[in-house]
Every structure is written in C-alpha cells, then in structure tokens.
Amino acid sequence: MDLYAELLRLQYFHFLRPLWLLLLLPIFWVMHSLYQRDDSLGAWRGLMSTQILEHLTVAGNNQRWFSPQRASWLVAVIITIILAGPSWTQQPSPFTEDKSALVIAIDVSETMQQSDVQPSRLVRAKQKISELLALRGDSNTALIAYSGSAHIVMPVTNDKDMISHFLDALDTNMMPVTGKAPQQILPLAKALLGPTGVPGTILLIGDGANEQATTAFADFFSSNSHQLIVWAIGDASKIDNVESGSSLIPMQLEQLQQLSSAKGARLMMMSHDQSDIKQVNGYINNNLVIVDDQTTPWYDSGYPLVFIVAFVYLLWFRRGWTLQW
Numbered sequence: 470m471d472l473y474a475e476l477l478r479l480q481y482f483h484f485l486r487p488l489w490l491l492l493l494l495p496i497f498w499v500m501h502s503l504y505q506r507d508d509s510l511g512a513w514r515g516l517m518s519t520q521i522l523e524h525l526t527v528a529g530n531n532q533r534w535f536s537p538q539r540a541s542w543l544v545a546v547i548i549t550i551i552l553a554g555p556s557w558t559q560q561p562s563p564f565t566e567d568k569s570a571l572v573i574a575i576d577v578s579e580t581m582q583q584s585d586v587q588p589s590r591l592v593r594a595k596q597k598i599s600e601l602l603a604l605r606g607d608s609n610t611a612l613i614a615y616s617g618s619a620h621i622v623m624p625v626t627n628d629k630d631m632i633s634h635f636l637d638a639l640d641t642n643m644m645p646v647t648g649k650a651p652q653q654i655l656p657l658a659k660a661l662l663g664p665t666g667v668p669g670t671i672l673l674i675g676d677g678a679n680e681q682a683t684t685a686f687a688d689f690f691s692s693n694s695h696q697l698i699v700w701a702i703g704d705a706s707k708i709d710n711v712e713s714g715s716s717l718i719p720m721q722l723e724q725l726q727q728l729s730s731a732k733g734a735r736l737m738m739m740s741h742d743q744s745d746i747k748q749v750n751g752y753i754n755n756n757l758v759i760v761d762d763q764t765t766p767w768y769d770s771g772y773p774l775v776f777i778v779a780f781v782y783l784l785w786f787r788r789g790w791t792l793q794w
Contacts, residue, residue: 485554496545544781551771558768569667570609570625574654576675577641578616580718585704594674594702600746602629611661614639617648619657651678652685668694670753676703677721678728690731696756697734701725
C-alpha cells in the first residue's frame with residue numbers, strides 16, 4: 470500500500486474503545502505515589518542545594534534514564550492504548566463492490582501548448598494521466614476534454630488501455646469551441662458519476678480558469694459530495710519571471726487556487742518526478758475511505774504494540790532489575 474495514502478488515513482485516527490483511556494488516571498496516581506515514596510531525599514531538598522545533594526548521594530536504579538520504574542510507566546501506557554483500540558483504516562468487505570469512479574477532465578485549450586514544461590503542458594498532462602492510470606490499475610475512470618466547451622471522450626470504464634488510446638489522440642485542434650471554460654465539465658461529470666450511487670472524484674487537469682468557473686465549482690460542490698482535485702500543469706517559477714517580449718503565457722495559478730477553494734477541494738502542483746502522481750492517487754483512495762465509512766468495520770491496529778510490551782517485559786529477567794511496590 471502506498472505510504473502517502475496510509476499517512477492520509479491517519480486523519481481518521483480514533484479509538485474503538487476510548488473509555489479504556491480512563492485507566493491512565495489510576496496508573497498515573499499509582500506511579501506518582503511510588504515516586505514520592507521512593508524519594509528519600511524529599512526532606513532534605515528544602516535544607517540543601519541541589520548541587521550538594523547530587524555530590525552526597527548515590528543514584529539508584531530508579532534514577533537512570535531507563536529504570537524499572539520508567540519501564541513500568543511505558544508498559545502501562547502501551548497496554549492502555551492497546552485496550553483502547555487505536556484505528557485509522559477500515560476493513561474492505563469481500564461482499565461489496567467498489568462502484569466509485571474517477572472523472573478526469575483535461576484542458577486542451579491553446580494555452581496548453583506552452584512549453585514552460587517540456588515538451589508542452591498538454592503532453593506532460595497526458596504523461597501524468599497515463600502514469601496515474603497505470604498506478605490505479607483497472608479502476609472505474611472516465612475522461613473529459615474541455616476548452617471553451619466540454620466533451621466526454623470516454624465514459625466510465627475499467628479499461629485503462631482504452632482510455633490511454635483516446636487520451637493520446639487529444640489535440641487542441643479537435644475542440645469545436647476555443648477558450649477556457651472548466652465549468653462546462655460539471656454537468657457532464659454529474660451525469661457520469663450519478664449512476665454509481667456513491668461519491669466520486671473529479672480530477673481537473675489544466676493551467677488556468679476564470680471567475681465564472683470559480684463560482685460554478687463552488688456552487689456545484691456545496692451541494693454534491695464528490696471530491697475535487699485540481700492538478701496545475703505548468704512551471705510556477707515562471708509566473709512572475711516572464712521576460713518582456715516573451716511569447717510565454719504563464720500558468721494562471723491564482724485562478725486555480727480560487728477554483729480549488731470549493732468545499733473539500735485540493736490543489737496539486739505538477740512535479741518533475743512521480744511524487745505528485747502518488748499524492749493525487751492518495752487523495753483519490755482517501756476519498757474511498759469516506760465512501761465506505763458506514764458499511765465496513767475498522768481495523769484494531771493496537772495488536773502490534775503487544776510485541777513492544779513483550780520486549781520490555783524481557784528486561785525483568787535481568788538480574789537486579791525489579792520494581793518494589
């Protein structure tokens with residue numbers, strides 16, 4: 470499983486049996502009582518300075534950085550956590566089918582021919598999509614192409630090779646209406662995701678947007694539970710460093726940021742390695758956890774901590790290692 474996807478699931482960390490955490494209160498009281506009882510120098514601390522006491526006394530086992538008393542603290546806390554049942558991952562049911570879908574909307578307008586990323590933004594976007602499809606395998610995916618208008622290139626299918634075939638053929642000259650209107654994809658995406666019956670993900674890949682799109686996306690996602698990921702394609706470092714007389718049309722990062730301000734939306738910057746692909750895939754998988762929240766049980770992830778407790782208990786086989794009660 471992808472490490473980044475696992476880290477994303479940590480936001481759902483909770484305890485299956487949280488009342489066991491109340492056990493920490495008596496544990497703390499017992500350990501604090503033992504510490505006060507073993508503090509034989511307590512009566513002298515008000516009469517002598519700390520430096521003198523340190524020179525006149527010999528520290529015992531309980532004064533070491535890792536002593537039987539501190540080890541008991543560690544064991545007690547870990548056992549309490551195990552009993553509370555930490556969890557952040559759900560168990561997939563063998564009787565349910567994943568019906569959630571990913572709708573990829575790629576910008577094929579004229580600005581996607583800019584070469585601030587080589588060989589062009591459109592080619593790099595296609596490469597990123599192909600790598601994402603390879604990473605996701607045969608999962609439900611649809612493809613939309615847009616510029617001044619939006620068109621379904623491939624309806625929801627689990628055949629990634631078929632999607633890749635039509636993806637390679639996309640070109641700016643194919644679009645009947647010029648311009649850049651991302652909001653045109655929304656009714657198409659709604660129609661594609663509707664039959665699945667569960668929240669899906671809309672992945673918008675492009676280099677800009679407009680004010681109408683920002684308003685339309687905010688309204689759409691305020692009333693729909695789908696997830697929006699905006700994948701910005703272009704070199705952000707060249708936005709403010711375009712030389713005078715240059716023909717380069719910079720990426721509209723500010724507009725994309727406004728677009729990603731919709732409810733539950735995320736903005737992803739293009740990288741020159743696969744880190745952005747893995748992160749986008751993690752966002753998509755993370756959305757699937759929310760979908761199955763009411764239908765699948767949670768893993769009790771505290772069991773591996775038992776081995777830590779067993780290892781610490783081995784210390785009590787050492788000669789002279791004991792805790793007096």
